[in-house]
Amino acid sequence: MMDTTITADQIIKALQETLTMVGVSLLFGSLLGVPLGILLVVGRPGGVIESKLVYSILNPVINIVRSLPFIILLVAIIPFTRFVVQTSIGTTAAIVPLVIYIAPYIARLVENSLLEVNPGILEAAESMGATPFQVIWHFLLPEAFASLILTFTTATITLIGATAMAGTVGGGGIGDLAITYGYQRFDTFVMIVTVLILLVLVQGIQSIGNRMGRKARRE
Amino acid sequence: MIELVDVYKTYKRGESSIEALRGVSLRAEKGDIFGVIGYSGAGKSTLIRLVNYLEKPTKGQVIVEGQPLDQYSVHELRNVKKKIGMIFQHFNLLESKTVYDNIAIPLVLVKKSKSEIRQRVTELLDFVGLSDKAGSYPKELSGGQKQRVGIARALAGNPTILLCDEATSALDPQTTQSILALLKRISETYPITILMITHEMAVIQQICNKVAVMEDGIIIEQGNVLDVFGSPRHETTRNFVRTVIRNTVPSSVIQTLKAEGQRRLFKLEFIGQSASEPVINGLIRNYNVQVNILFANMTEIQATTLGNMIIQLQGEDRVIDQAARFLQDQGVYIEEVDSV
Ligand SMILES: Nc1ncnc2c1ncn2[C@@H]1O[C@H](COP(=O)(O)OP(=O)(O)O)[C@@H](O)[C@H]1O
Ligand SMILES: [Mg+2]
Numbered sequence: 222m223m224d225t226t227i228t229a230d231q232i233i234k235a236l237q238e239t240l241t242m243v244g245v246s247l248l249f250g251s252l253l254g255v256p257l258g259i260l261l262v263v264g265r266p267g268g269v270i271e272s273k274l275v276y277s278i279l280n281p282v283i284n285i286v287r288s289l290p291f292i293i294l295l296v297a298i299i300p301f302t303r304f305v306v307q308t309s310i311g312t313t314a315a316i317v318p319l320v321i322y323i324a325p326y327i328a329r330l331v332e333n334s335l336l337e338v339n340p341g342i343l344e345a346a347e348s349m350g351a352t353p354f355q356v357i358w359h360f361l362l363p364e365a366f367a368s369l370i371l372t373f374t375t376a377t378i379t380l381i382g383a384t385a386m387a388g389t390v391g392g393g394g395i396g397d398l399a400i401t402y403g404y405q406r407f408d409t410f411v412m413i414v415t416v417l418i419l420l421v422l423v424q425g426i427q428s429i430g431n432r433m434g435r436k437a438r439r440e
Numbered sequence: 441m442i443e444l445v446d447v448y449k450t451y452k453r454g455e456s457s458i459e460a461l462r463g464v465s466l467r468a469e470k471g472d473i474f475g476v477i478g479y480s481g482a483g484k485s486t487l488i489r490l491v492n493y494l495e496k497p498t499k500g501q502v503i504v505e506g507q508p509l510d511q512y513s514v515h516e517l518r519n520v521k522k523k524i525g526m527i528f529q530h531f532n533l534l535e536s537k538t539v540y541d542n543i544a545i546p547l548v549l550v551k552k553s554k555s556e557i558r559q560r561v562t563e564l565l566d567f568v569g570l571s572d573k574a575g576s577y578p579k580e581l582s583g584g585q586k587q588r589v590g591i592a593r594a595l596a597g598n599p600t601i602l603l604c605d606e607a608t609s610a611l612d613p614q615t616t617q618s619i620l621a622l623l624k625r626i627s628e629t630y631p632i633t634i635l636m637i638t639h640e641m642a643v644i645q646q647i648c649n650k651v652a653v654m655e656d657g658i659i660i661e662q663g664n665v666l667d668v669f670g671s672p673r674h675e676t677t678r679n680f681v682r683t684v685i686r687n688t689v690p691s692s693v694i695q696t697l698k699a700e701g702q703r704r705l706f707k708l709e710f711i712g713q714s715a716s717e718p719v720i721n722g723l724i725r726n727y728n729v730q731v732n733i734l735f736a737n738m739t740e741i742q743a744t745t746l747g748n749m750i751i752q753l754q755g756e757d758r759v760i761d762q763a764a765r766f767l768q769d770q771g772v773y774i775e776e777v778d779s780v
Binding site for chain 1: 492494517518519520521522524526528530531532533534535536537545546548549577579597603
């Protein structure tokens with residue numbers, strides 16, 4: 222056994238923090254990102270409810286946020302974070318930048334998934350006199366379902382990566398553990414354990430996502 | 441009832457523009473199976489997409505069941521579309537839904553009750569012969585079965601109009617037959633106007649009663665199938681007719697023809713009652729010409745026989761002219777040709 226300065230409880234707590242950050246920011250990120258992704262598709266030129274205004278604002282805004290590395294976003298929006306959750310440190314505080322970070326990412330991925338839907342399906346929908354809402358609900362989303370599962374898999378894995386930086390604002394989590402103990406205190410054991418945990422987490426989520434995607438495609 | 445009145449459609453792409461339709465008029469009545477035939481790029485899809493306003497005309501009127509479509513609001517138009525079924529070349533079924541749910545969609549959109557939906561979908565599955573496939577996914581079906589689902593879906597809302605855009609073009613000949621038979625049965629079972637576009641003459645020949653031949657954004661010939669194909673006036677129409685009516689002379693005949701030198705050749709077309717034999721007999725009896733039948737063929741369109749013949753007449757020029765006029769008087773379409 223290698224020398225280590227942390228306890229199993231600390232690892233479990235860190236894991237819980239990571240899962241909380243990922244889960245909560247995935248939830249709010251999706252609540253924001255999915256509608257934005259849908260808007261990008263239906264609002265685009267030739268879309269179901271074509272809107273030059275919405276598209277020409279939304280598209281660049283998403284690009285701008287997407288171009289910021291998470292670590293920059295994290296510190297840049299500290300005032301905003303403080304305004305929203307009344308604090309700028311801790312797990313809760315980390316969730317705000319995580320949501321801002323992942324929402325545009327999810328929007329883009331959802332956009333791509335929906336754009337993959339066979340245009341013939343939309344033509345059929347239109348020929349049936351479906352309303353724009355019905356087109357989205359009864360045609361676009363069900364047809365993109367399998368692809369959307371993979372979208373959320375990718376988003377979740379991206380979030381796990383981002384949470385590692387949340388330590389900067391005292392967000393805790395596995396990544397924080399790896400940096401403060403494994404890196405800064407040269408605790409090789411922590412380093413190995415945290416890497417293994419992250420590896421298992423990412424692999425697990427990816428293979429669950431793949432399996433669900435295949436099932437949705439009935440392969 | 442579908443009526444197009446002098447319809448134009450221009451697609452604009454940046455600087456350039458494409459005139460897909462240039463003054464098209466047609467009228468299809470209830471009970472008609474109206475076929476539109478033309479080569480790729482003729483404007484057929486554009487034409488059919490005007491009828492359910494997937495495209496708006498640049499100029500001209502689209503009238504459905506007596507009402508011009510441009511008078512409707514967006515909301516009203518959606519309700520009009522619910523009475524216009526459409527089937528597609530590539531079926532456009534939802535891969536994520538079962539056969540049952542695909543057929544149910546138009547009913548779900550109008551918020552029918554579960555039991556109403558079950559009744560109608562069951563009925564339709566039976567009508568198209570897919571009762572055992574209700575729980576299957578489109579992926580598990582053959583092309584013909586997919587199109588049957590497409591047809592059932594198009595019929596779900598009891599449409600008064602059925603639009604078919606190349607509905608059999610992705611199918612093999614045998615499956616095409618069964619789908620055409622189904623469309624014919626629909627026409628006989630329901631009070632409906634069917635408009636179908638195709639580039640295959642066989643489709644028109646087998647189920648259409650009216651036809652329009654399109655080329656380059658205009659209709660070059662239209663009318664009853666028999667009239668149009670019995671005596672095609674336009675070269676494109678002839679080309680289409682040729683694909684189902686073999687009227688090319690075997691090369692062995694052409695060989696002997698060359699060897700024999702100069703005699704006058706005629707192409708004849710007989711429709712329905714002007715059956716060929718008595719006419720030819722009359723020709724031989726009444727005129728001092730020698731008749732040489734180089735080629736003869738019969739085709740059935742719309743339960744009427746269409747005869748096709750190439751003859752060589754030998755004799756005095758003046759008598760041959762008289763003989764040709766005689767044939768014309770007998771209701772035979774006749775055309776003198778230099779070679780075959
Ligand atoms: N949405 C569109 N935008 C621009 N051009 C189009 C569009 N749809 C069709 N066209 C053009 O219009 C012409 C007629 O096309 P189409 O109606 O699809 O013919 P068909 O169905 O007879 O093959 C073609 O030149 C085609 O390129
Ligand atoms: Mg076409």
